[in-house]
Amino acid sequence: MTTVSERPAELVARVVERLHEVLRPDQILTGRTDRLNRARVPAPFPVHRWAERLPDLAVLPETTEEVAAVVRIANELRMPVVPRDGGTGLTDGAVPLRGGIVVDVKRMNQVHELDLDNRTVTVGTGISMLKLNEQLAAHGLIYPDDPASYPCSLVGGRIGTSGWSLIGSRYGHTRDLVLSFDVVLPTGDVVHVGDGAGGKISKSSSGYQLKHLFMGHQGTLGIATRATLKLYPKPEAELSPFWAFDDYDDAYRFTGALARAGVATFSGAVLFDEWKVAYLRRDDEAYIPQPADVRALTCAVLYGWEDEVRAGGKRLFRIAREHGARYLGDEISEGDWAARHDRYATPLHGRTRTGQVVPMSWHCEDAAVNYTRLPAVMRAWHGIVADLRRRTDVFDDWGMFAYTSADTGVDYLTEIDVGIWEQRLDDDAWAMWVAAKRDIAAAALAHGGSISACHGSCREGEVDLVPSELGGGYEVMLGIKRLLDPNNIMNPGKYLLDLAYEPDATDRLADLRGLLP
Ligand SMILES: Cc1cc2nc3c(=O)[nH]c(=O)nc-3n(C[C@H](O)[C@H](O)[C@H](O)COP(=O)(O)OP(=O)(O)OC[C@H]3O[C@@H](n4cnc5c(N)ncnc54)[C@H](O)[C@@H]3O)c2cc1C
Numbered sequence: 354m355t356t357v358s359e360r361p362a363e364l365v366a367r368v369v370e371r372l373h374e375v376l377r378p379d380q381i382l383t384g385r386t387d388r389l390n391r392a393r394v395p396a397p398f399p400v401h402r403w404a405e406r407l408p409d410l411a412v413l414p415e416t417t418e419e420v421a422a423v424v425r426i427a428n429e430l431r432m433p434v435v436p437r438d439g440g441t442g443l444t445d446g447a448v449p450l451r452g453g454i455v456v457d458v459k460r461m462n463q464v465h466e467l468d469l470d471n472r473t474v475t476v477g478t479g480i481s482m483l484k485l486n487e488q489l490a491a492h493g494l495i496y497p498d499d500p501a502s503y504p505c506s507l508v509g510g511r512i513g514t515s516g517w518s519l520i521g522s523r524y525g526h527t528r529d530l531v532l533s534f535d536v537v538l539p540t541g542d543v544v545h546v547g548d549g550a551g552g553k554i555s556k557s558s559s560g561y562q563l564k565h566l567f568m569g570h571q572g573t574l575g576i577a578t579r580a581t582l583k584l585y586p587k588p589e590a591e592l593s594p595f596w597a598f599d600d601y602d603d604a605y606r607f608t609g610a611l612a613r614a615g616v617a618t619f620s621g622a623v624l625f626d627e628w629k630v631a632y633l634r635r636d637d638e639a640y641i642p643q644p645a646d647v648r649a650l651t652c653a654v655l656y657g658w659e660d661e662v663r664a665g666g667k668r669l670f671r672i673a674r675e676h677g678a679r680y681l682g683d684e685i686s687e688g689d690w691a692a693r694h695d696r697y698a699t700p701l702h703g704r705t706r707t708g709q710v711v712p713m714s715w716h717c718e719d720a721a722v723n724y725t726r727l728p729a730v731m732r733a734w735h736g737i738v739a740d741l742r743r744r745t746d747v748f749d750d751w752g753m754f755a756y757t758s759a760d761t762g763v764d765y766l767t768e769i770d771v772g773i774w775e776q777r778l779d780d781d782a783w784a785m786w787v788a789a790k791r792d793i794a795a796a797a798l799a800h801g802g803s804i805s806a807c808h809g810s811c812r813e814g815e816v817d818l819v820p821s822e823l824g825g826g827y828e829v830m831l832g833i834k835r836l837l838d839p840n841n842i843m844n845p846g847k848y849l850l851d852l853a854y855e856p857d858a859t860d861r862l863a864d865l866r867g868l869l870p
Pocket residue numbers: 395435436437438439440441442443445446447458478499500501502505506507508509510511512513514515516517518519570571572573575576577578697698807808844
């Protein structure tokens with residue numbers, strides 16, 4: 354396998370020379386700082402090996418045709434291509450594992466067409482939901498894809514990860530909200546995926562559902578350049594009640610009852626466990642002070658017209674009374690829900706076992722699990738992190754939370770946040786962490802869940818279990834990768850898709866499937 358350091362300088366020079374035929378000089382970045390900036394993701398573990406993941410160069414295309422021209426050159430000269438949007442992905446999807454060309458689509462951030470009658474918007478995939486909604490507000494419309502990374506993740510990255518929205522219980526997630534898009538394939542050909550000739554159809558049964566194939570592949574099948582999105586009326590009212598419990602099980606039962614109530618304006622609920630509340634109280638400076646007996650929290654949110662939100666809210670408050678939930682008041686409720694987009698900016702420190710405060714970075718492991726399995730998965734995951742913590746001070750348990758994935762409460766995204774003392778991370782601690790990640794993923798699978806709830810699962814550890822989760826479907830995935838990317842240039846190394854090109858893939862797959870307890 355060619356690594357960055359092994360790639361001949363003459364090949365890089367040749368690629369740069371060819372790129373000058375299709376791009377302006379200011380669109381081709383070869384400086385070390387530009388390359389370092391585009392290798393950075395929120396948790397670039399293992400930090401001590403970061404330098405191994407530098408791209409050879411980055412490009413800033415402005416049109417689909419430019420992206421296609423870059424990919425065609427890369428395919429011809431066998432240079433890896435890594436699509437990058439906001440760089441906020443939490444599973445290292447945009448990390449150039451084999452170097453190559455980072456295609457940074459941030460300059461493709463225009464609104465190309467706003468269709469007020471059909472309520473769609475067509476955008477360049479380099480636009481963020483925040484910037485888009487600033488423009489849509491003038492028309493009383495909203496694009497309701499709302500991750501906690503709302504201001505800084507971009508539409509193309511949402512497509513690349515098949516992102517999950519905090520208010521998806523009402524509006525759906527990225528896969529529901531993106532109607533169609535243009536994709537530059539690994540060969541440089543361009544296809545449009547989505548239904549109908551106009552690209553604005555949401556109902557169709559013509560052919561295979563290719564839109565979904567080209568979503569959530571972490572940039573391994575192509576680069577989305579232009580997308581048509583579904584719009585909704587901008588909600589007139591928001592209600593975000595915040596309730597406290599002195600016991601996780603009560604909060605859990607209440608959260609399930611909210612999700613199952615069938616309130617149309619219900620847009621989502623979040624359940625914080627005891628560990629998370631303790632961590633927020635202890636180390637998060639943005640934490641809103643609450644009584645010491647609070648051990649678990651449930652936060653719900655409703656969006657819609659004033660009169661329907663008021664009626665829906667009344668019903669939720671009635672359910673709260675039946676479940677002994679303690680309402681924490683308007684000030685806390687509005688403050689905390691509003692803070693969902695910047696909450697993660699604060700935790701940059703954690704604690705050693707003796708309570709000493711040390712700098713730590715945030716790492717999350719998540720999975721989708723059915724409602725009935727949440728308590729068991731929570732206990733299993735805390736057990737795994739507790740075991741790590743017994744062995745070393747490098748890790749700290751920052752608690753778990755769970756969000757509704759759908760309006761019926763059928764499954765939840767649940768996430769455990771782990772603080773990692775990066776300066777102390779060496780090869781031994783890294784190996785310990787990778788094994789723990791594998792155990793965390795295995796626990797989710799053992800409970801019938803999916804190890805990639807919203808971020809994907811490309812990282813060392815959990816990626817090993819993807820073939821087990823997908824079963825025979827994983828072999829179909831290998832076949833598709835081989836077909837669309839004959840030279841393995843598109844984001845190589847992700848999702849173990851190198852197996853598509855290896856003659857002994859069957860043995861290796863058997864080994865991987867043996868990892869499951
Ligand atoms: C504070 C914080 C909170 C977060 N909260 C959420 C959340 O609530 N819900 C959620 O879903 N995620 C969340 N995330 C994770 C992250 O924001 C999402 O995964 C997001 O979808 C990534 O978008 P991006 O533009 O940053 O993509 P990038 O990180 O640039 O890329 C992500 C992946 O998509 C590929 N890709 C990028 N652009 C394209 C393209 N144009 N075409 C094809 N593939 C492409 C990349 O190669 C990579 O594999 C959070 C992250 C942070 C830092």
